[in-house]
Amino acid sequence: MRYLAEFRDPALARRLLDAIIATATRRWAIMEVCGGQTHSIIRNGIDQLLTDQVEFIHGPGCPVxxxxxxxxxxxxxxxxxxxxxxxxxxxxxxxxxxxxxxxxxxxxxxxxxxxxxxxxxxxxxxxxxxxxxxxxxxxxxxxxxxxxxxxxxxxxxxxxxxxxxxxxxxVPPAMTAVLSSPANRVAAFLAAGHVCTVMGTFQYEPLVATYRVPIVVTGFEPLDLLDGVRHAVEQLEAGRAELANAYPRAVRPAxxxxxxxxxxxxxxxxxxxxxxxxxxxxxxxxxxxxxxxxxxxxxFDVEGLTVAEPAECRSGEVLQGLVKPPQCPAFGTSCTPRTPLGATMVSAEGACAAYFQFRRLTPAGSRG
Missing domain, CATH: 3.40.50.11740 (HypD, alpha/beta domain 2)
Structure with a gap:
């Protein structure tokens, strides 16, 4: 299922969706680490197709x-x-x-x-x-x-x-911080494939062993993400926690x-x-x-410079997966891509920017 020609294959997408829906017996909280993955999920409506099976928690994977x-x-x-x-x-x-x-x-x-x-x-x-x-x-x-x-x-x-x-x-220390938090709800991770092309996958093995959480390395195309979700849901339903590489065309262990x-x-x-x-x-x-x-x-002697975040901006909670962007009172009002309060609204990979571009007209209170 990993051929380039299959990236836009509707039949394969349907099979992957059916497999996830047939396997999931509950709604699993899965964090995609990378902001590029977040945009692909929101732009293609993957979260809406799997509303009852997966809650996508948007992780702190946008470097900007x-x-x-x-x-x-x-x-x-x-x-x-x-x-x-x-x-x-x-x-x-x-x-x-x-x-x-x-x-x-x-x-x-x-x-x-x-x-x-x-x-x-x-x-x-x-x-x-x-x-x-x-x-x-x-x-x-x-x-x-x-x-x-x-x-x-x-x-x-x-x-x-x-x-x-x-x-x-x-990335791995950030995932450790998420898993160590008392507010953590993440049951599995979709790891960023481009990071793993450089660093490999071996760094994630201690996380899997320590926290008993599945980690699946994925790419960014919709089918890559669906395949990664399928891997994660199958492990969660079976009570397994393993490191899986669903992006082998680009990622090697080393x-x-x-x-x-x-x-x-x-x-x-x-x-x-x-x-x-x-x-x-x-x-x-x-x-x-x-x-x-x-x-x-x-x-240039600027090491000691420190400043405080604006209190109105809740981007930190968005980056930790504690709230979705529309839950911030400033979202789409005082905070827009033209007048951003935080980097999550201005960055091309930011979760707030993704929701503003693709979801700002979604009725408030709809399941995300």
């Missing part, structure tokens, strides 16, 4: 959404400096800080540029030796190898006016050894704050001591 407010403010402070060319992927420019966003910094004269690769920022540094070029390195394990390669490339070429503002977060090797060289594990959630131990990467000279936080 979980980038802490103080990191956004550090980025704003650096980007406003006249000697800096601040480079970022486009999805970070409208993420609100405590007072503005990167678009506003650019409107006020800051040199903020959208790039499509961290190596574009390295090239800019090489071409502008009289300026400091900073790349905003945000993401889960998926984007980290390219950011690590940019730092290594800058060192090899002797480019000393390049640095990275690092905000990398790691992941990508070359990528993992450069990550181990460039980064070191650290505690990391998650926006709206708080600090999760050993849940992030920062530059290792050998590459500390490329750390923008150190270079």
């Amino acid at each position: 959404c979980v980038t802490p407010l103080e990191t956004i403010d550090r980025a704003l402070a650096i980007a406003a400096r006249p000697e800096v060319i601040f480079c970022s992927f486009g999805d970070m420019l409208r993420v609100p800080g405590s007072g503005m966003d990167l678009f506003m910094v650019r409107a006020r004269g800051g040199d903020v540029r959208v790039v499509y690769s961290p190596l574009d920022a390295v090239r800019l540094a090489e071409e502008n030796p009289d300026r400091q070029v900073v790349f905003f390195g945000v993401g889960f394990e998926t984007t980290a190898p390219a950011n690590a390669m940019a730092v290594v490339t800058a060192r090899r070429r002797g480019i000393d006016n390049f640095s990275v503002l690092v905000s990398h977060v790691l 992941g990508n050894p070359a990528a993992r090797e450069i990550l181990a060289e460039v980064f070191t594990v650290c505690d990391r704050a998650w926006r709206g959630i708080g600090t999760i131990p050993d849940s992030g990467w920062r530059l290792s001591a050998a590459y500390r000279d490329f750390d923008a936080e150190v270079r």
Whole structure:
């Protein structure tokens, strides 16, 4: 069932749906970890097709959404400096800080540029030796190898006016935090396939063993997700807890050894704050001591900056799966993609953005 030609096969979708419906004897709470999976589920109405069988709990798997407010403010402070060319992927420019966003910094004269690769920022540094070029390195394990390669490339070429503002977060510790919470309702996880292409699947084995929870690695197409749900429901109904790979066309148990090797060289594990959630131990990467000279936080002395989340925004509860976006009073009123209170509304992978785009006209109180 894993062929590319089958991605849009209605007959296969029907068979997978029928299998889930026939197997489930109760409504299971399943968390999809990745925001891309959330958008696929909501856009394709998978949750509505399985209303009586599965409650999808939207996990903290959107890297833009979980980038802490103080990191956004550090980025704003650096980007406003006249000697800096601040480079970022486009999805970070409208993420609100405590007072503005990167678009506003650019409107006020800051040199903020959208790039499509961290190596574009390295090239800019090489071409502008009289300026400091900073790349905003945000993401889960998926984007980290390219950011690590940019730092290594800058060192090899002797480019000393390049640095990275690092905000990398790691998936397994976040899942541990969810499972350890007294409010946890998650019975099974759909793990993010693109993360596992880099890191492999072996990191999830201790979670399965410790918490007795099924973890199924899936892709992002509707059929991938339905197949992952089928695997999870079959295990739950049978009382099993296993690690399953429903994305074998892309994921191997050991992941990508070359990528993992450069990550181990460039980064070191650290505690990391998650926006709206708080600090999760050993849940992030920062530059290792050998590459500390490329750390923008150190270079621009913004390490100590801290700020508080706006009280009106409930995105932290959304990221923890405690509420659905429409349950927030600000959803669709004071908080919209044009006037976002939190990153979950502005990010292309945010749960609030998914519900605003595909579900804002759904009657209030309908089952989600």
